[in-house]
Amino acid sequence: MSAPKSSLPNKPNAADRVRSADLPVAWIMMLGLIVAVGPLSIDMYLPALPSMAEDFGVSTAFMANSVPAYFVGLVFGQLFYGPFSDRVGRVKPLYIGMTLYVIASIICATTDNEYVLFVGRTLQALGACVGAVVTRAAIRDRLTAKQTAKAFSIMILVMGLAPILAPSLGAIFLQFFSWHSIFWFLAAFGTLNLLLTKFFFFETLTEENRNIRPAKEVLSQYWDLLKDPTFNYPAIGGGLLMGAMFVYISSASELIMDTYGMSATHFGWLFGMNAAGFVGLTQLNQWLTNRFRILSILRFGAMMQVISAGALFGLGVVFGTDAWLPLVLACIFFCIAGLGLTQPNASAIALAFQKRRAGMASALQGSLMFSVGIFGGLLLNLFPVNPVLKIGIAMFALMSLGTYLIWQIDRNLNLDNAE
Structure with a gap:
């Protein structure tokens, strides 16, 4: 049975997958708070990059390398927590990851060396990524494929407030305190996650569903996942689409604040508008999944993103930095907002047929996203062209490939038969 919507579930039976019309909404929203540590850590300090660069005596572009440094931690951390959570359950990894996150945040808050900051950011990510891995796997433990898509939409409603509010919150901190206060x-916030884990996160993976294969076989199990067509097309395709957003995150400060001269406060508002579009479409996705096939919604969202990225690429080619800022921002808005239709559904399809390796599947899917983010950041540096064109090239290339893979998903895939 599902938990009532008004309260957190009282130690739910992991073997009992919810099949009623109701979802454990309070439990899902609590998971959203846990996973929100990721977007908060990425977005909250973005308005501070220019002032941090000034303090450390480097350029804003150099200080922006702390973003891909964070992505590196996310890639490798998720690959560890996935099989670990499949073996020992979902609770222990949360304690380990969140404790590491708190320690790393303190390192970032107290350092006066840019390279120590980069290391601290990587350690921060190694801790923070446990939330995304474990919460996706826990939802997969309890819910069916269609309910999983809806659950991801609900969870994004909570965690989506982080990228909406984080840059503005960071700008407010900067008005009264130094950038150290952000960390x-x-x-x-990491300490709050430890408390949520202690009092409200109950184990969802039963002993009989744990993966007891030897740890030395982890690489071969990841390889088996990558060869599974029920996983690889939606996971890699969705990863490319989501990774393109991280290209924007890596370059947003340079584009909006340095190139177009926006203040930190206005940057926060503009960044929040994109995140609001993302969250808004995830909520629309809940309604759409009751009326259309998940795969159809996913394909529509992918087309919306690639067309918008193509328009941004065109603006960069024709006008460069003389492109009208509202038009540039509109293209970026639809690229990011479209994730509300692609990410919940791509994730639901990728995890639908995974059972004993749901944690590994969740981890690999997340690592793919951030690997694309790292690659996209490097791709930006390869083109000695104007910032608008650089972002347009990277986002259009990644989203085109992602959309192609989405269209390769078997149209006859029967998600109702997923275990």
Whole structure:
């Protein structure tokens, strides 16, 4: 049975997958708070990059390398937590990851060396990524494929507030305190996650569903996942689409604040508008999944993103930095908002047929996203062209490939037969 919507579930039976019309909404929203530590850590300090660069005596572009440094931690951390959570359950990894996150946040808050900051950011990500891995796997433990798509939409409603509010919150901190205060706040949020884990996160993976294959076989199990067509097309395709957003995150400060001269406060508002579009479409996705096939919604969202990225690429080619800013922002908005239709559904399809390796599947899917983010950041540096064109090239290339893979998903895939 599902938990009532008004309360958190009382130690749900992991073997009992919810099949009623109701979802454990309070439990899912609590998971959203846990996973929100990721977008908060990425987005909250973005308005501070220019002032951090000034303090460390480097350029904003150099300081922006702390973003891909964070992505590196996300890639490798998720690959560890996935099989670990499949073996020992979902609770222990959360304690380990969140404790590491709090320690790393304190390192970032107290350092006066840019390279120590980069290391601290990587350690921060190694801790934070446990939330995304474990919450996706826990949802897969309890829910069916269609309910999983809806659950991801609900969870994004909560965690989606982070990228909407984070840049503005960071800008507010900068008005009254130094950039160090942002990392102290993140350390406190990590402590909140430890408390949520202690009092409200109950084990969802039963002993009989745990993966007991030897740890030395982890690489071969990941390889088996990559060869599975029920996983690889939606996971890699969705990863490319989501990874393109991280290209934007890596370059947003340079584009909006340096190139177009926006203030930190206005940057926060503009960044929040994109995140609001993303969250809005995830909520629309809940309604759409009751009326259309998940795969059809996924394909529509992918087309919306690639067309918008193509328009941005065109603006960069024709006008460069003389492109009208509202038009540039509109293209970026639809690229990011379209994720609300692609990410919940791509994730649901990728995890639908995974059972004993749901944690590994969740981890590999997340690692693919951030690997694309790292690659996209490097791709940006390869083109000595104007910032608008650089972002347009990277986002259009990644989204085109992602859309192609989405269209390769078997149209006859029967998600109702997923275990």
